[in-house]
Amino acid sequence: MIIDLRSDTLTQPTSGMKEAMMQAALGDDVFGEDPTVKRLEDRLAQLFGKEAGLFCPSGTMTNQIAIRIHTRPQTEVICHRDSHIYLYEGGGIMANSHASVKLLDGPFGKIDAQAVAEAINPDDDHAPESILVSLENTMNKGGGSIYTLDEVRPIRKLCRDRGLKLHLDGARIFNALEESGERPDAWGEQFDTVSVCLSKGLGCPIGSVLVGSKEAIKQGRKIRKAMGGGMRQAGMLAAAGLYALDHHISRLADDHRRAQGLLMALEDHPLFSEVLPVRTNIVIARLRGMQPEEILVRLAESQIKAVKFGKDLIRFVTHLDFTDEMLEQFIRRLGDMRG
Numbered sequence: 001m002i003i004d005l006r007s008d009t010l011t012q013p014t015s016g017m018k019e020a021m022m023q024a025a026l027g028d029d030v031f032g033e034d035p036t037v038k039r040l041e042d043r044l045a046q047l048f049g050k051e052a053g054l055f056c057p058s059g060t061m062t063n064q065i066a067i068r069i070h071t072r073p074q075t076e077v078i079c080h081r082d083s084h085i086y087l088y089e090g091g092g093i094m095a096n097s098h099a100s101v102k103l104l105d106g107p108f109g110k111i112d113a114q115a116v117a118e119a120i121n122p123d124d125d126h127a128p129e130s131i132l133v134s135l136e137n138t139m140n141k142g143g144g145s146i147y148t149l150d151e152v153r154p155i156r157k158l159c160r161d162r163g164l165k166l167h168l169d170g171a172r173i174f175n176a177l178e179e180s181g182e183r184p185d186a187w188g189e190q191f192d193t194v195s196v197c198l199s200k201g202l203g204c205p206i207g208s209v210l211v212g213s214k215e216a217i218k219q220g221r222k223i224r225k226a227m228g229g230g231m232r233q234a235g236m237l238a239a240a241g242l243y244a245l246d247h248h249i250s251r252l253a254d255d256h257r258r259a260q261g262l263l264m265a266l267e268d269h270p271l272f273s274e275v276l277p278v279r280t281n282i283v284i285a286r287l288r289g290m291q292p293e294e295i296l297v298r299l300a301e302s303q304i305k306a307v308k309f310g311k312d313l314i315r316f317v318t319h320l321d322f323t324d325e326m327l328e329q330f331i332r333r334l335g336d337m338r339g
């Protein structure tokens with residue numbers, strides 16, 4: 001039995017999800033006529049207390065559209081240096097929006113209002129205009145760390161006072177909400193736009209939704225078209241999203257519980273010197289001496305898959321297709337690697 005913990009994007013759609021996809025009412029969404037896409041967009045907009053939503057093929061596209069909505073060439077985006085929008089979106093901030101980026105530090109991938117305040121450029125010909133702050137919740141590179149509303153509110157206030165927009169990369173926002181117990185609409189209220197991924201913990205094959213004001217989403221539709229993201233009978237994919245919202249949110253607690261099981265197997269293990277605090281479904285372990293490439297080979301020999309996540313770090317992610325039986329196997333196989 002292969003235990004694949006490389007990412008929560010590796011999940012296969014369940015039979016219930018496939019059934020929902022087969023039954024979906026369809027139309028041409030470029031004409032604005034796919035009822036299932038509309039239902040998904042409206043449902044997520046409503047959940048986050050926003051006016052409108054935009055269904056896109058990927059979270060990279062929803063983030064990049066949001067950045068283009070909020071910026072102009074020669075303006076600057078402020079974010080943590082470990083942000084997905086900066087590290088993993090192919091240089092899109094520059095390529096799509098011709099904007100500059102200012103990278104901030106902070107523990108577990110998180111930034112605070114004071115750091116943002118210090119990063120806002122003065123109104124000066126030399127400096128790009130600071131125009132957008134982007135946060136990520138949960139924070140992938142921070143080990144699935146979470147922001148709470150109390151941490152976000154001062155950043156929101158600062159952005160309001162200084163005329164900056166605030167975007168949330170909520171690829172795993174439902175993992176964060178599962179742990180904090182906070183409501184999606186309370187989160188939507190703090191941000192101008194929120195990107196939500198359906199293809200991570202929610203287990204869909206494809207899809208992310210951007211939510212925001214009517215005006216922002218209208219502009220977003222045009223940008224999506226220019227990026228080649230206008231899809232036709234996309235209701236088949238949106239149906240998977242609706243199914244996931246009904247069936248795969250409350251079960252995220254299982255992923256988090258199993259991640260705690262991984263933590264227990266990894267901490268105090270002689271091959272690892274440290275495991276980052278585990279808050280959700282991501283487990284990042286620091287190697288004691290061994291190179292990531294070497295440990296990945298050793299793990300593969302035990303039919304366990306993980307990814308390199310820095311010069312001495314590896315990452316495990318729990319997901320819909322990682323069962324309690326696999327967790328037991330993981331613990332046993334890792335125990336055998338002690339010798």
Ligand SMILES: *Cc1c(COP(=O)(O)O)cnc(C)c1O
Binds near residue numbers: 057063085197199
């Ligand atoms: C996965 C992910 C995205 C979007 O990735 P796609 O593969 O383009 O859907 C965005 N932000 C974070 C933090 C992610 O983990």
